[in-house]
Amino acid sequence: MCSKSLLFVVALALGAGTARAELGAKEDSVEADRQAFSLGSKTSTQTQGYTVHQMTRDGLTLWEFVGADGTVFAVGWQGNAHPDLSKLLGNYFSEFSTTLQTTGRSPGRRSKQVTGNNVVVETWKALRVARGLAYLPAALPAGVTGADLGRQIQ
Numbered sequence: 001m002c003s004k005s006l007l008f009v010v011a012l013a014l015g016a017g018t019a020r021a022e023l024g025a026k027e028d029s030v031e032a033d034r035q036a037f038s039l040g041s042k043t044s045t046q047t048q049g050y051t052v053h054q055m056t057r058d059g060l061t062l063w064e065f066v067g068a069d070g071t072v073f074a075v076g077w078q079g080n081a082h083p084d085l086s087k088l089l090g091n092y093f094s095e096f097s098t099t100l101q102t103t104g105r106s107p108g109r110r111s112k113q114v115t116g117n118n119v120v121v122e123t124w125k126a127l128r129v130a131r132g133l134a135y136l137p138a139a140l141p142a143g144v145t146g147a148d149l150g151r152q153i154q
Helices: 003-013 028-036 085-102 146-152
Strands: 043-047 050-057 060-066 072-079 111-115 120-126 129-135
Touching: 028 050, 072 146, 085 111, 085 120, 085 129, 120 146, 129 146
Parallel strands: none
Antiparallel strands: 043 050, 050 060, 060 072, 072 129, 111 120, 120 129
């Protein structure tokens, strides 16, 4: 693995945020995460057969997308830095990091999409704003795409 890719993985894993919303976890993890990391009040919105929970704390906004079966199928974030992806992706982090190692680097790009067999992670960084979206394509509700989710976190 090239040193720049390794630095990217380490920077994402050690990011300044402390969000712990985990892909594939059940909906009760939303409140546990809010309390554990002192995130502000939670707002919930029902849309297209799923629920979006939004929480904010000191420059970090976190969205958890929960399907009708009660499972977190996507997580989005926006803040000063990317949150700790090892905690955010949970069991999917190893797949992400392995896929990242084999994904070519695009010099000058401020966005990156890493598509594994089970998880897609998109990250963007511009000026002082870091945004990202991680989702499980197989768990997306019918008629919903990753692009639909991305529009909800802008």
